[in-house]
Amino acid sequence: MHTIEQLDDGRAVYLNGKRINVAEVPIFRKTLALNNQYYDLQRTHSAVHTYQENGKNYDIAFKVPRTVDDLRQKHQAYQEIAQSNSGMLGRTPDFLNTGMAVLAERADFLGHNQYADFADNARNYAKWVKANDIFISHALQNPQLNRQRAINAIPSGYAGVHTVERNQDGIFVSGAKMVNTMAPIADDLLIFNPPELLLEPGDTSYAVAFATPLNNPGVKIICRKLLDHPGYTTADYPLSNLLDEIDAYIIFDHAFIPWSKVFVDNNVEMSNRFFIDSGMFIHTSHQDEVRGITKLELATSLAIRVAHVLGLDGFLGVQEKLGRLTANLELIKGTITRSEDQGHLDQFGIYTPSLQALQAVRSTLPSYYDQALRVTQHLAAGSMVGTPGYAEFDGDNATILKQALTTDRATATERTRLLNLAFDLTSAGFGQRQLMYEYYHGGNPMRIRSQHYQHADLTAGNHMLDSLLAEHVD
Secondary structure, three states, X not given: OOOHHHHOOOOXXXXXXXXXXXXXXXXXXXXXXXXXXXXXXHHHOHHHHEEEEOOEEEEHHHOOOOOHHXXXXXXXXXXXXXXXXXXXOOOOOHHXXXXXXXXXXXXXXXXXXXXXXXXXXXXXXXXXXXXXXXXXXXXXXXXXXXXXXXXXXXXXXXXXXXXXXXXXXXXXXXXXXXXXXXXXXXXXXXXXXXXXXXXXXXXXXXXXXXXXXXXOOOEEEEEOOOOOOOOOOOOOOOOOOOOOOOEEEEEEEEEEEEHHHEEEEOOHHHHHHHHHHOOHHHHHHHHHHHHHHHHHHHHXXXXXXXXXXXXXXXXXXXXXHHXXXXXXXXXXXXXXXXXXHXXXXXXXXXXXXXXXXXXXXXXXXXXXHHHHHHHHHHHHHHHHHOOOOHHHHHOOOHHHHHHHHOOOOOOHHHHHHHHHHHHHHHOOHHXXXXXXXXXHOOOOHHHHHHXXXXXOOOHHHHHHHHHHHOOOOO
């Protein structure tokens, strides 16, 4: 865990056209405080959040799961971390740290070149992250410039990150990555390519994977516009004035990466295999979907609370809408549990959750979350849009507003806070970013569903079909 002042380490962070000191941005300070709950929970709830190995304590994310009970403990830890930020921080340290745990054991496939042993590099890096419990973020998505052309056919050089020079000490890289969540407040950045956009043979220089500190002189972090509302309190914007996950566009300008931090270089096959074959994809997916449950439960609870406070929950039609939401939540919870119960030991002795179950969640949860937001919008409607600013309760109209907006179900201030939360989550820029994040952070939903169908185990169903379709002699 670090303080926000420690992030004034020379990193080049830009906001609204100017280079900034991260510590001077209020919403960054608040986001870091919530992110640090990952570390706080290791002290306050160590029975769940830590484990011992060789006489030392480590965060449970770093534990290599060997049994279903190991996955269940990690599930509980992920859930408690997510609950500390209402499921709104998708890239807390436990996300990539659980990937580091398995990378250390599955890295052999990466091989070596004349300068470096990439497998050893990956193992050593994973062990270093674990020993120091640092916060690493990652950037894998290439800028969406022209997806109809090969990455090497886009002349600007910013269609991805590519090697421009190498020597006996390391490589120099230039280029860009489109979305990097939490980069301004992370310690290290892990760069690799997404598995769903496979590189082609001509893309060799883009076939890289490496780690670098954020204060690397060749790295620039260009933040998107912030989503908070200065001048208003959290009573008006209870989420967007509490945190911002801070997506950024990353530029590499002849940045030096020592060989010890390189995991793939000029190898299209290894680049395409890196995320999947390292085991990081499936184990980070487990963490990600547990966090998704937390966020879905918040959205479901909000819809139900709004219906109650506005006196709508006695109508059968509203109850049916809310019942769909609670059923959706139960289905997602059950599928996550199934992913754990139907896991298996891989060839490395790592207990691995069911990918089919996790992909079912990943392909479905975004639409369930969207549905919960839409129900809240439908129920709150004009009441939400017409809610006065919270400062009005200290103004000239305070007395009449408190009288006019108080009901037998909520005081005027309670009602206002709830409707402000409903607007923040369902309709404000913060809420819309969160919705888009759920749809796309895990990859193209259409591609996910296509892959799910292709890997479905329908042995029993096909057996029944064959039996019914077989010719029978009456």
